[in-house]
Amino acid sequence: MMTGQRLRVLAIAEAANPEWVSVPLVGWSLANALREVADVHIVTQVRNRDAFLRAGLREGVDFTAIESEALARPLWALGQKLRMGEGKGWTTLQLINALSYPWFEHLVWKAFGADITAGQYDIVHRITPLSPTLSSPIAAKCARAGVPFVLGPLNGGVPWPEGFDRERRREREWLSYLRSAYKALPGRRATLTHASAILVGSRHTLGEMPEAMRGKCVYLPENAIDPARFSHAPAPGTGPLRAGFVGRLVPYKGPDMLIEAAAPLLRAGTLRLDLVGDGPMMGDLRAQAEALGVSEAITFHGWLPHKDVQNVLAACHLFAFPSIREFGGGVVLEAMALGVPPLIVDYAGPGELVQAGRGYKVPIGPRERIISGFRTALAFLAEDRTALAETGQTARAWVAQNFTWDRKAEQVLDVYQAVLSGAPLPVFFERPTPASCAPWAQGEVPT
Incomplete structure (x- = not known):
């Protein structure tokens, strides 16, 4: 060369x-x-x-x-x-x-x-x-x-x-x-x-x-993310807190845990859920919503083309995603790219992406502990829309700086050049901090 x-x-x-x-x-x-x-x-x-x-x-x-x-x-x-x-x-x-x-x-x-x-x-x-x-x-x-x-x-x-x-x-x-x-x-x-x-x-x-x-x-x-696919500005509007979920409706994604955690707020009219995705749990989730008396507060969008997902997410205040086993967490990045802050389980890929100031985390634990953590977090976030919007903007700026495909290509090119020149391999990201980024993360219930 x-x-x-x-x-x-x-x-x-x-x-x-x-x-x-x-x-x-x-x-x-x-x-x-x-x-x-x-x-x-x-x-x-x-x-x-x-x-x-x-x-x-x-x-x-x-x-x-x-x-x-x-x-x-x-x-x-x-x-x-x-x-x-x-x-x-x-x-x-x-x-x-x-x-x-x-x-x-x-x-x-x-x-x-x-x-x-x-x-x-x-x-x-x-x-x-x-x-x-x-x-x-x-x-x-x-x-x-x-x-x-x-x-x-x-x-x-x-x-x-x-x-x-x-x-x-x-x-x-x-x-x-x-x-x-x-x-x-x-x-x-x-x-x-x-x-x-x-x-x-x-x-x-x-x-x-x-x-x-x-x-x-x-x-x-x-x-x-491709900025052309995720270009909408966040526009959740007023009214109840609106939380979105995107993913296959399968057990490890936790949509049933989200519905159970959100049920009190859904019944009280202070929260609405938008669920995007399809899968073997669809019938059970509809039955769960009916049994909990929250069907009217949940919109089951079913499967949507990837390019149309942003139309739903951009209208949400929060991305609520209690998945317990995500390798990478691409959907979390997509929400952040739209300025929609994520609420996730602090484990694996999403736990590495969501750090202080750009999202919210609930500690990994048994099912009931995750449900309780999400319920507390949703109630807390429903009362502070300004903090949600600021966190979303921080997340959006971070993704734009570090996680577009153009930026990814530049990073990989740096690796190529280091390999060919014998230079030290580059370091792109800080090590995730062990400290949690939400007041409920150590089991503390905000007052």
């Missing part, structure tokens, strides 16, 4: 799709943002081909779609059967991915190995899969070719908190009891050893890295 030239990057993003959400949207958003700061060729799975073309990318120039369906499709179908429910059994899905993904990378090397070996790329970066359980056969091959290999962002596998075994079973997460066995899988150590830099999306993932590898790790949460 000559000084002053844009870096040539081969970005491997097996899951990358601008029309989907979750991991595929992260894969697409980061890979596409990197095109603004480097000469990037994206390698993805063929299922994403049409969406890439609709987004204006040129096949063979901007991206290559790898046809791995001969193995991926039957394994995916098997995974869907084993999961026994849409959106459930995440650990089972990762096991299926562990069987099919090496074949994808084999085909990637078959298509690009000669160019990598010939020095046609300055960096090879595997963006997805995000799971740290999946090894990368290409890492060692890049090392032998003398081309730096960047891995990540990696995230996932947050332990289920104590007291939620019932929710764990309802999510079909039986394999999660054995998840730590992935550390002994063939290829994991080699992948980490041959990576020049490892992007970790959470403190938990960093903690799972072998001690010898942590010097090459960079803490960089995987989520960010």
